[in-house]
Amino acid sequence: MSEPILKVQSLSRQFRVGGFRSxxxxxxxxxxxxxxxxxxxxxxxxxxxxxxxxIARVLAGLYPPTSGSIVFENxxxxxxxxxxxxxxxxxxxxxxxxxxxxxxxxxxxxLRSLKLHRPDVAKSERFAEAVALLEKxxxxxxxxxxxxxxxxxxxGQRQRLGFAQALASRPSLIxxxxxxxxxxxxxRIGLLNVMKGLRDNDGVSLLYITHDLASARYVADRxxxxxxxxxxxxxxxxxxxGSPQHPYTRLLMSTAPDPRLKLTDYEGADDLGEPPxxxxxxxxxxxxxRCPLVMAQCRTSTPAMVELSPTHRAACYAVEKK
Ligand SMILES: Nc1ncnc2c1ncn2[C@@H]1O[C@H](COP(=O)(O)OP(=O)(O)OP(=O)(O)O)[C@@H](O)[C@H]1O
Ligand SMILES: [Mg+2]
Numbered sequence: 533m534s535e536p537i538l539k540v541q542s543l544s545r546q547f548r549v550g551g552f553r554s555x556x557x558x559x560x561x562x563x564x565x566x567x568x569x570x571x572x573x574x575x576x577x578x579x580x581x582x583x584x585x586x587i588a589r590v591l592a593g594l595y596p597p598t599s600g601s602i603v604f605e606n607x608x609x610x611x612x613x614x615x616x617x618x619x620x621x622x623x624x625x626x627x628x629x630x631x632x633x634x635x636x637x638x639x640x641x642x643l644r645s646l647k648l649h650r651p652d653v654a655k656s657e658r659f660a661e662a663v664a665l666l667e668k669x670x671x672x673x674x675x676x677x678x679x680x681x682x683x684x685x686x687x688g689q690r691q692r693l694g695f696a697q698a699l700a701s702r703p704s705l706i707x708x709x710x711x712x713x714x715x716x717x718x719x720r721i722g723l724l725n726v727m728k729g730l731r732d733n734d735g736v737s738l739l740y741i742t743h744d745l746a747s748a749r750y751v752a753d754r755x756x757x758x759x760x761x762x763x764x765x766x767x768x769x770x771x772x773x774g775s776p777q778h779p780y781t782r783l784l785m786s787t788a789p790d791p792r793l794k795l796t797d798y799e800g801a802d803d804l805g806e807p808p809x810x811x812x813x814x815x816x817x818x819x820x821x822r823c824p825l826v827m828a829q830c831r832t833s834t835p836a837m838v839e840l841s842p843t844h845r846a847a848c849y850a851v852e853k854k
Contacts, residue, residue: 544564642662835847835849
């Protein structure tokens with residue numbers, strides 16, 4: 533594997549919650565370490581509340597970390613990322629209006645980004661560059677789309693525009709937080725293909741955040757599974773999907789909807805239950821209360837990552853014992 537462009541080391545982010553008498557620390561992300569290589573799509577998967585967006589927001593500089601370090605393109609990230617870092621690692625949101633200004637024409641926003649982030653593009657060339665960006669994400673003819681307002685585009689087109697906007701600053705890594713979750717299934721695949729195209733044709737890396745395993749499987753080279761703020765398993769997509777080792781990953785796979793099933797087939801299916809809110813956590817594995825393989829030590833100490841292959845790891849005492 534080539535030198536990673538992103539190295540996240542023991543990253544934690546806590547939030548203070550509760551009132552005067554019952555104050556607590558919510559551990560949204562706890563001691564998370566992972567890397568992203570150039571031209572790689574890494575999926576961050578987990579249930580609602582597992583800390584996926586918190587990781588993306590800390591990386592984007594929207595929240596400072598409580599502790600831990602982030603090295604991006606061989607530089608340690610400071611508390612406030614510079615414009616250049618924000619341009620090299622932009623974010624695409626679930627709601628496109630998180631990154632698109634609704635009152636500006638598409639062309640206006642794109643040209644402005646090019647002006648801010650791309651001194652190498654001469655003023656006379658910006659228009660052509662903006663058209664090229666739109667066409668790269670499948671918004672054709674670019675010359676016409678430039679004239680539109682974001683609300684004149686469909687949901688899928690707006691998400692494509694979110695990627696074009698991110699591309700305008702010539703990123704090496706795009707943080708994509710549930711970029712297709714609000715779209716119809718039939719439209720999703722087009723956007724997942726846009727993401728693959730950015731990786732394959734432009735060498736851009738993506739951190740693809742999703743709770744949808746099927747889309748992660750379709751698009752990602754590697755998968756990181758989060759549970760209650762911690763990484764429980766990590767590996768090449770075929771390793772994690774083909775041979776899930778952590779009991780939580782297995783549970784997640786067993787409850788992932790099979791697209792061939794009818795809705796009525798879900799009746800009686802396992803309910804995952806709510807993932808816990810991690811407030812003032814004690815020691816031990818956070819999955820222990822729901823784990824079918826739980827042992828005494830799981831409740832008293834946190835399992836370390838066990839290497840299953842050079843690329844596959846899981847944090848579980850039961851895996852260790854095998
Ligand atoms: N600004 C905040 N203040 C307090 N708690 C927060 C804040 N942001 C996130 N949290 C809490 O941190 C935990 C992780 O939230 P996060 O949004 O990262 O989860 P997620 O995996 O992105 O979930 P979803 O799939 O629903 O988007 C949750 O318990 C959430 O309530
Ligand atoms: Mg989220």
